[in-house]
Amino acid sequence: NAGVTQTPKFRILKIGQSMTLQCTQDMNHNYMYWYRQDPGMGLKLIYYSVGAGITDKGEVPNGYNVSRSTTEDFPLRLELAAPSQTSVYFCASSYPTTWDSSRETQYFGPGTRLLVL
Amino acid sequence: GDSVTQMEGPVTLSEEAFLTINCTYTATGYPSLFWYVQYPGEGLQLLLKATKADDKGSNKGFEATYRKETTSFHLEKGSVQVSDSAVYFCALSETLGNNRLAFGKGNQVVVIP
Numbered sequence: 001n002a003g004v005t006q007t008p009k010f011r012i013l014k015i016g017q018s019m020t021l022q023c024t025q026d027m028n029h030n031y032m033y034w035y036r037q038d039p040g041m042g043l044k045l046i047y048y049s050v051g052a053g054i055t056d057k058g059e060v061p062n063g064y065n066v067s068r069s070t071t072e073d074f075p076l077r078l079e080l081a082a083p084s085q086t087s088v089y090f091c092a093s094s095y096p097t098t099w100d101s102s103r104e105t106q107y108f109g110p111g112t113r114l115l116v117l
Numbered sequence: 118g119d120s121v122t123q124m125e126g127p128v129t130l131s132e133e134a135f136l137t138i139n140c141t142y143t144a145t146g147y148p149s150l151f152w153y154v155q156y157p158g159e160g161l162q163l164l165l166k167a168t169k170a171d172d173k174g175s176n177k178g179f180e181a182t183y184r185k186e187t188t189s190f191h192l193e194k195g196s197v198q199v200s201d202s203a204v205y206f207c208a209l210s211e212t213l214g215n216n217r218l219a220f221g222k223g224n225q226v227v228v229i230p
Contacts, residue, residue, distance in 0.1 A: 040223075041222055101213075
């Protein structure tokens with residue numbers, strides 16, 4: 001299994017451009033997440049999904065959009081890139097095996113480094 | 118809201134030294150607690166976890182005990198190696214919270230030979 005894969009690994013955007021960060025998992029996990037990691041800070045949740053067709057906002061959703069048309073894929077869309085979106089973006093997934101999903105391990109992709117100039 | 122606080126600053130220590138990284142949390146319910154590790158250039162991976170009070174998580178010589186009375190989940194290792202150099206994140210996940218994680222800021226650990 002490849003686990004969680006993300007593309008691209010690195011991207012430079014100009015202010016106002018748009019792009020989609022791709023995330024795919026092959027573990028049949030129904031829960032998926034997008035986080036951003038700023039220097040010297042922990043990860044902040046952008047959006048998450050508990051299954052195909054279901055998405056919800058996290059802590060820092062402004063400037064981003066997501067969709068979940070399949071179990072495997074959870075792309076993150078930046079419509080109008082701003083310097084404040086310069087960050088490292090991590091996708092993660094998990095699979096609840098009991099009624100309490102809080103106990104589950106999240107599996108992270110390698111990240112996408114984005115620089116907005 | 119839920120939050121996690123980790124001790125400030127990087128940690129630099131010599132090989133075979135004892136490592137402690139402090140983590141305290143604020144939560145309204147009964148969260149699960151995690152330590153994730155990030156090696157250079159990689160994504161995060163689970164190091165250990167504890168899902169209820171007084172549970173001890175352990176892995177690769179690392180340990181942490183879920184202390185509800187002090188709302189803490191401190192990470193310890195008795196004898197570190199150069200290969201333990203990484204960033205360590207404490208995190209919590211609230212019951213019925215869809216497994217959303219709240220992270221601390223992380224601690225850079227550098228082990229010198």
